[in-house]
Amino acid sequence: MGRIQRFLSALGQPTIYALVHLHRLNRLGMETLRWIFIEPFRGRKIRWRSVIEQSVRVGWQSIPIVGIISFFVGLILAMQSAYQLEPFGATIYVANLVAVSLTRELGPLLTAIIITGRFGSAIAAEIGTMKVGEEIDALKTMGLNPVSFLVVPRFLALIIMLPALTLISDFLGILGAYLFSISALDISSIRFINQTINALVLRDIVTGLIKSGVFAVIIASIGSYEGFIVEGGAEGVGKSTTNSVVVSIFLIITADVVFTALFYSTL
Amino acid sequence: MLDVSTRNIDKKGVVIAIAGDVDLYSSPEVRKVIIDLTNKKTKNILVDLSRVSYMDSSGVATLVEGLQQVGKYGGKLILFGLEASVKEVFELSRLDKVFEIYPDEKTALDHLKK
Amino acid sequence: MSKEAIVQVRDLVTYYGKRQILKGVNLDIYRGEILVILGRSGCGKSTLLRHLIGLLKPTSGQILIKGQDITTMNEDEMREILKKIGMLFQGAALFNSMTVGENVALPLREHTQLEDSTIQIMTRIKLDLVGLSGFENFKPSQLSGGMKKRAGLARALAMDPEILFCDEPSAGLDPVVAMGIDQLILKLKNAFKMTIVVVTHELASVFTIADRIAMLHEGEIIFQGTPEEIKKSEHPVVQQFLNREADDVEPDREKYLSSLVKP
Numbered sequence: 299m300g301r302i303q304r305f306l307s308a309l310g311q312p313t314i315y316a317l318v319h320l321h322r323l324n325r326l327g328m329e330t331l332r333w334i335f336i337e338p339f340r341g342r343k344i345r346w347r348s349v350i351e352q353s354v355r356v357g358w359q360s361i362p363i364v365g366i367i368s369f370f371v372g373l374i375l376a377m378q379s380a381y382q383l384e385p386f387g388a389t390i391y392v393a394n395l396v397a398v399s400l401t402r403e404l405g406p407l408l409t410a411i412i413i414t415g416r417f418g419s420a421i422a423a424e425i426g427t428m429k430v431g432e433e434i435d436a437l438k439t440m441g442l443n444p445v446s447f448l449v450v451p452r453f454l455a456l457i458i459m460l461p462a463l464t465l466i467s468d469f470l471g472i473l474g475a476y477l478f479s480i481s482a483l484d485i486s487s488i489r490f491i492n493q494t495i496n497a498l499v500l501r502d503i504v505t506g507l508i509k510s511g512v513f514a515v516i517i518a519s520i521g522s523y524e525g526f527i528v529e530g531g532a533e534g535v536g537k538s539t540t541n542s543v544v545v546s547i548f549l550i551i552t553a554d555v556v557f558t559a560l561f562y563s564t565l
Numbered sequence: 566m567l568d569v570s571t572r573n574i575d576k577k578g579v580v581i582a583i584a585g586d587v588d589l590y591s592s593p594e595v596r597k598v599i600i601d602l603t604n605k606k607t608k609n610i611l612v613d614l615s616r617v618s619y620m621d622s623s624g625v626a627t628l629v630e631g632l633q634q635v636g637k638y639g640g641k642l643i644l645f646g647l648e649a650s651v652k653e654v655f656e657l658s659r660l661d662k663v664f665e666i667y668p669d670e671k672t673a674l675d676h677l678k679k
Numbered sequence: 680m681s682k683e684a685i686v687q688v689r690d691l692v693t694y695y696g697k698r699q700i701l702k703g704v705n706l707d708i709y710r711g712e713i714l715v716i717l718g719r720s721g722c723g724k725s726t727l728l729r730h731l732i733g734l735l736k737p738t739s740g741q742i743l744i745k746g747q748d749i750t751t752m753n754e755d756e757m758r759e760i761l762k763k764i765g766m767l768f769q770g771a772a773l774f775n776s777m778t779v780g781e782n783v784a785l786p787l788r789e790h791t792q793l794e795d796s797t798i799q800i801m802t803r804i805k806l807d808l809v810g811l812s813g814f815e816n817f818k819p820s821q822l823s824g825g826m827k828k829r830a831g832l833a834r835a836l837a838m839d840p841e842i843l844f845c846d847e848p849s850a851g852l853d854p855v856v857a858m859g860i861d862q863l864i865l866k867l868k869n870a871f872k873m874t875i876v877v878v879t880h881e882l883a884s885v886f887t888i889a890d891r892i893a894m895l896h897e898g899e900i901i902f903q904g905t906p907e908e909i910k911k912s913e914h915p916v917v918q919q920f921l922n923r924e925a926d927d928v929e930p931d932r933e934k935y936l937s938s939l940v941k942p
Contacts, residue, residue, distance in 0.1 A: 589787075657871075
């Protein structure tokens, strides 16, 4: 084989793999959308009980970890920006900086990354284990669609809960900055709150929530997809679980760049 | 197609006559009739199964439910006229010992009078 | 009673990549019989079974269940057919996140309008039938291998199916427990007049349960007949299988050497 051929095949192989994955992922996405938007009108209802169960897992049970991390990040952000702003005597702008960067960027991103680790990986592991144990086949032979049964409830739970968690994250992050500012920076409580409210526009929060909606789609799709493609027993489940986290985080950051650029340019 | 009709025999007794196949999709009809009667605390419920050629486990389960309900107020639920194939379904789930089963309406009524 | 073919397989051909797994399989399964599909590992018998329950689509050929071709069906039509079919998986394939009772109740909850109280009684009847009464609230992980199979069987029976498929029902079980499962399968056939298709390579259970045997070898059916007939068969592969002879390892020195020193 010539050098050029070898080069092309080295280039082609991963490209083909990527395209195959993309095609299958797209098919899974379409199937999910069909079970959310079309099948309910044909009498095949969404399993709301299951959606609620999953929402409790992804939402309610994640509040402590999301809350604490966001609080700490808010605290860190306040300290770092105070360090920069102090020489100019402008420490009051800590409030602006923290509020805007949390709501627009860090709140959605942090929450998405935590939930990827907590829930995205769990989706991949659960569906993967079910695939290996022939449970997916069992569902099919009972005439139950695995996408409707497993993916749709997790998908909806994430779409609802990730933005909700993001709001909690925003709030607790700002709370961290607030506690630092009133105790260490000689800023009065009222002043900090006023400054924050003046700094924030609704747009900041909304763009953050739009992002977190997109992140939810990524986490749910990649988690489920990695679960369905598991092959080769327990080892395969482990591999897919890891992949789901790596791929999700990569795609989340990529999507973040795109959306931030979009929001920035249309400011 | 399933046909369920009721007929009073005396102040305390009702015969439910079932005709057709009792399966996963038709047994809710049977259940509705039985539960209506047990809600009225009907003392004696006789179920005529002589025109039932097929009964699956949902039918059996429905009758068990009826039996459980009448037990709560001290009533009776009696089956009669079972075809061999239907009787077999009861035997398999060892429920022929649980129900009072008689060959026909007359023997069932005779037994009640005692 | 004339024999009515409830499942008909016609010229079934399937490929896995470039490898041909099934090479034109023809098979009739009659109402009320236990048909055992026998064969060595890798002969395509599991693949055949997965086609029969619609988990795989063939490259060509037809599978008629009660006269309807399932290979060309859409999801809605297939769902109706599947309600009449039960499947026992090799590893039981119970849903580990649910209790045994919820596993059995699931198809009833999803496909029927029955009241929860009725479903609960049905679930208990099924569990009693397979000898698992009282295990309703156990999780599958708390059960032994044989009990899992029984629970899987109870779930397969939930909808009172006309046809029951079993993939290696006695695999991985000790002989006594395996015998118990075989007895249960016989009981189901006799009591419910169920049509039962069993895929296995366990000779002991074949002669206990089979009305008819179809032997699959390298993607082709090489024998069909009763247990008595298979014992008289002179087909070398059938003979080898029944007598548990190992494959001849031909001492081809040249070939062996070249395989070792191949660049």
